[in-house]
Amino acid sequence: MLLRNRLLFRNLTSFLPSPSPPPKSVSFILSFNKTIAYSTHKLPKPQVVAIRATKQPILEGARFAKTVLFVPPGVDSEDVTDEMILPGSNIVLGPYASHSQIKEVEFVKSSGRAKDCPKDNRPEFAILGRSNVGKSSLINALVRKKEVALTSKKPGKTQLINHFLVNKSWYIVDLPGYGFAKASDTARTDWSSFTKGYFLNRESLVAVLLLIDASVPPQKIDLDCANWLGRNNIPMTFVFTKCDKMKASKGKRLDENIRDFQELIRENYKQHPPWIMTSSVTGLGRDELLLHLSQLRNYWDQ
Numbered sequence: 001m002l003l004r005n006r007l008l009f010r011n012l013t014s015f016l017p018s019p020s021p022p023p024k025s026v027s028f029i030l031s032f033n034k035t036i037a038y039s040t041h042k043l044p045k046p047q048v049v050a051i052r053a054t055k056q057p058i059l060e061g062a063r064f065a066k067t068v069l070f071v072p073p074g075v076d077s078e079d080v081t082d083e084m085i086l087p088g089s090n091i092v093l094g095p096y097a098s099h100s101q102i103k104e105v106e107f108v109k110s111s112g113r114a115k116d117c118p119k120d121n122r123p124e125f126a127i128l129g130r131s132n133v134g135k136s137s138l139i140n141a142l143v144r145k146k147e148v149a150l151t152s153k154k155p156g157k158t159q160l161i162n163h164f165l166v167n168k169s170w171y172i173v174d175l176p177g178y179g180f181a182k183a184s185d186t187a188r189t190d191w192s193s194f195t196k197g198y199f200l201n202r203e204s205l206v207a208v209l210l211l212i213d214a215s216v217p218p219q220k221i222d223l224d225c226a227n228w229l230g231r232n233n234i235p236m237t238f239v240f241t242k243c244d245k246m247k248a249s250k251g252k253r254l255d256e257n258i259r260d261f262q263e264l265i266r267e268n269y270k271q272h273p274p275w276i277m278t279s280s281v282t283g284l285g286r287d288e289l290l291l292h293l294s295q296l297r298n299y300w301d302q
């Protein structure tokens with residue numbers, strides 16, 4: 001059984017015994033409407049938690065009247081307060097969050113196939129997104145080292161799976177960007193089979209960070225990608241990039257893009273994935289994203 005599935009099972013079963021009372025919340029796992037995760041295991045459905053997020057300045061700016069929260073393990077949804085929600089996100093901070101700063105990062109290897117990737121079973125986060133979404137900039141901002149993202153941009157490396165070891169304990173994995181404007185359908189298919197192999201076979205993949213450019217309206221290719229990951233029960237976090245582009249006069253535009261994307265995603269998920277707003281220019285969301293990764297990682301590690 002894949003670790004990912006083990007996590008799903010363990011996570012769900014931690015709320016047992018069921019059927020009564022029903023679970024307070026189920027986290028980490030995205031349940032796609034068409035998946036059979038719940039029916040297969042005969043486990044109760046997750047409770048969708050919706051609360052008013054009025055005290056978060058960034059959320060206020062984004063004008064989300066309500067947000068569907070991502071409640072991590074160890075937190076009872078009834079105990080969630082506004083202060084526990086990471087600013088500019090729907091992510092609740094729980095007891096598994098810990099030290100999250102990046103002290104050192106080293107490039108380990110580039111792999112052409114999933115089976116060539118490092119085999120030390122350290123937890124990893126894959127960073128995925130459309131070409132030009134701001135992937136390299138985000139990686140730079142996270143690790144605060146320009147050469148890391150430069151490595152990924154070197155000719156010959158952009159179509160490979162690049163592993164970076166962080167604090168000698170976990171990996172950031174840079175995946176090839178998708179949706180090149182001029183790419184032929186064949187090129188897209190090649191990307192699909194290559195990257196799908198990684199997603200479907202990588203046991204130590206904790207979650208995919210799917211980068212979405214908040215400065216443009218929802219793109220079909222991003223929605224297709226999110227839906228494919230969801231259908232295959234691969235946990236993901238939506239990382240909205242370029243959120244500094246929210247000028248006062250155009251603020252609504254960015255809000256609308258993010259909200260529209262969420263609405264389109266909501267149609268397909270029983271439980272909304274975690275999401276967070278970031279900017280590599282201002283540093284918005286950086287520390288919050290690292291905290292989020294720490295709680296996913298620590299839960300995975302235990």
Ligand code: GDP
Pocket residue numbers: 129130131132133134135136137138177241242243244245278279280281282
């Ligand atoms: P990649 O192709 O996904 O690796 O994207 P890059 O990181 O190379 O960024 C593509 C373009 O978007 C560059 O011109 C960046 O300067 C710009 N960009 C990336 N992140 C941000 C951001 O947070 N805010 C703004 N305003 N521009 C960004």
